[in-house]
Amino acid sequence: MKDLKIPSDLIVQCMHCGMCLPVCPTYNLNFLEKSSPRGRIRLIKEVEDGALPITDDFIDEMYFCLDCQACQTVCPAGVKYGKLVESARIKIFELGFDRQALVKKMIFRIVFASKFVFKMIARFVKLYQKSISKFIRKIKIDRVLPEKLIRVEELAPKISDKFSDEILPEILKPNGEAKYKVGFLTGCFMNVMYSEINIDSVEVLLENMCEVYIPRNQACCGSVMAHYGDIKIAKELAKKNIIEFSKYKLDAIVVNSAGCGAFMKEYGELFKDEKDESLREKAENISEITKDINEFLYEIGFKKPNAELDLKVTYHDACHLAHTQKITSQPREIIKSIPGVKFVELNESTWCCGSAGIYNILRYEDSMKILDRKIKNILETNAEIVLTANPGCHAQIEYGLKKAGVNMKVMHPISLLNIAYKMMKNLDKDLVESYNEILRNRD
Amino acid sequence: MDAKVIRRLEEIVGKEKVLTSIENRIAYSYDATPALAGLPDAIVIPETPEHVSQILKLANEEKFIVVPRGSGTGLSGGSVPSSNSIVLLMNRWRKILEIDKENLTALVEPGVITAQLHQEVEKYGLFYPPDPGSMTISTIGGNVAENAGGLRGLKYGVTKNYVLGLEVVLPTGEIINIGGKNVKDVAGYNLKDVLIGSEGTLGVFTKILLKLIPKPQSSRTLLAFFNSIKEAGKTVADIIASHITPATLEFLDNTTIRCVEDYARLGLPTNAGALLLIEVDGHPAQVEEESEKIEKICVKNGATDYKIAKSENEALKLKTARRSAFAALARVKPTTILEDATVPRSFVPEMVEKIQEIANKHQIIIGNFGHAGDGNLHPTALTDERDKEEMKKVEMAFEEIFDYAIKLGGTITGEHGVGLAKKKFLEKQFAEPAIEFMRNIKRVLDPNGILNTGKIFELKPRCEGRLPSSREQIEKYANLWT
């Protein structure tokens, strides 16, 4: 077995100053030191030193952490907390301490690893959402179904009618001479649940004179598995993507989901000890050219829309965008560039919404407490739309708003930009319609 | 600690408020002080002053040590557990009980976070000045126990200048109230001053009444860069001599500037030898006049660049960066040992130079920054606790630094307290009778030695007959005691 030591340099960098405690969502749930970044780092240290065995409580703490990395943003000492907790999880997972490991492994290796299976399940869920759900409720089987399963059903957003990778061709050319050649990751959740966000993204890229390449055989990026410690499968998927995307000579790979972008930027690091030199180099290159869509558009000096949208919006920072990729101003600049849009800053905008991969399913209660705080802040803005650039946050906030009985829309910033582009050209009826629908919802 | 004691603790506060798992004990084995740790036997979360009282009474009966703890940001090991101890966790007492707009006071529970108090009172146009670098997480209880200072200490003083009254549980379990809303009050001994800064050894604070002042109308934050610390030091002296009292007058040396820049990315010139962060506040006209004067003084002393924060946000960023100087220094090497040597402010340049000289002599890195305006310096050794040899050198260097500070009429700690970390230096500063005075207070109030005993000084020495009065005499007597 591979050496599972957590580098002691990473651990000793923490000087236990405690500056990270106020931003940690879990510490703020129970005010216990062991549920704070500083406490967790100390526990990891004791495990590494052999003073503490891997106990149930230790495992629980490692998975109680949302891996939101807010602590990393504020840490003046530059502690790479995300790396630490992830390596602790890998250790727990690979050494077989995680009781849920088998289930997780199954989900990761069967469902996520194959696009075919993922989509098949999505189709089934779609069917279920359309008809069976009502039927089950009617005959009241849901009373006997496990609670967790019911919740998954409630938490899952509507599956799109058509998956984006089935609509979008492999190569799309802009109307006019292309300035950039970009790859596009369709992702797993984005592809089946927010298919329209993918389409918006591609349209926006085309509008900005990009030639868009969507490799047919691309895979899930592997981030969810990596964050839960299943590094083996994560690497397999990463490898697949590296090979697929390296087939074209691209200026950038554009990603519209924060978690995927963050992980693809780490591909180089993931393969740094790889013996196959060409794979290593390719991985490094992929990391270098991967850009979040907000980041990319901002960098290329995106086209400013000139149609007015009379809307009041706010923006929630996805953890993997704000804390991992350090992208906070770009999406705001894009939103503010749309004439007529009133932007209201969200209080505690970088505070995690509690979605965190599949955290909201595995730790429903904790996740909901964290979500409540987010929803309270969102409602205080009195905005009509909450913008966010990650499917997990998107679904979680949608769920929270629904639970609170509020009619507020959640959108990707790029979708809003696309509406503005479309309004400019007065083209797409659907999008214009979705804008009008928002206006109609006003009393 | 035997199971019987744990059971009795559970009877007092409830089963789920007594934590004994190894994970919890590890998580309360340290504070922010480097290289100090100790495992408590349990962590107890009291909810009322009566709980605290009963816990202390039980401790007297069963003879275990009680270590109060706020947020554990202390830098002298004050809340690091001793052996045979429990941690008394006060960080959940987070209520602001009253803000009295007529008498300008705030009554708070000890677990209120310093920065939160700032925010709340500022909503009413009021001001609570003490602002330790740790204010986003430190508790008011911890601030009072350490008599914490901060960036605004020069003009506004430190925590003790704002404590009007206290509800305290004494080591023997009695609950007392001292002080009150009166601006003037000389009834009896000044007990407040004995308890403030007592580092959790003389009582547990359960309510704290604080003085507030009106919020200054305006403020301005300035930055000045110099080639050398000497020029910066001269500037500080000139500003004070010109009878301007800035709210904040902080200095950072080159090592610190580079680390802060690495963390905060403010665009500071990383080749500057030193920088001064200055804030003036008050009436707008006065702020205007004073900042102009300061600018002239800076230029006269060779400032290479001079900047005024353009917005409140920018000013806040600068101050936040300064507050994180200590932790930012941790970027260089694994272990960061920050000290707290303080000298009368006219000696700041001399002390800073001496510190550099000592660092060079021992060939170790010492970053230096501090509250230049009030003479409170934070020489900070950047080292690796796994390197035993270097750690030895660091220890020797600090010994020399403290000796020199005392020689200049300074003190071994300006704001962090003695705790565990500086016990051995205390007798350098005080003659034995002064320390014995402190010990006597402790003995009378805490006859069984249960409240955070082992911090500040050893209880042991108690000689009969006449007390030696100087260091030399003590050394002569030393043999008699052993």
Ligand SMILES: Cc1cc2nc3c(=O)[nH]c(=O)nc-3n(C[C@H](O)[C@H](O)[C@H](O)COP(=O)(O)OP(=O)(O)OC[C@H]3O[C@@H](n4cnc5c(N)ncnc54)[C@H](O)[C@@H]3O)c2cc1C
């Ligand atoms: C980055 C950083 C910057 C700092 N900057 C400053 C600074 O500028 N100025 C400064 O003065 N200090 C500073 N400190 C030191 C520290 O933050 C202060 O000493 C602070 O007051 C400690 O508060 P705490 O709540 O963390 O207390 P703790 O560390 O938990 O405890 C400190 C002491 O108070 C006692 N105590 C805590 N609560 C109570 C209570 N309710 N009743 C009785 N005793 C109690 C404890 O027993 C202990 O002895 C800094 C620390 C850090 C990490």
Ligand code: SF4
């Ligand atoms: S992680 Fe960073 S902020 Fe948190 S205690 Fe460690 S050094 Fe301080």
Ligand code: SF4
């Ligand atoms: S990653 Fe988030 S939840 Fe985990 S310790 Fe850091 S701040 Fe807390």
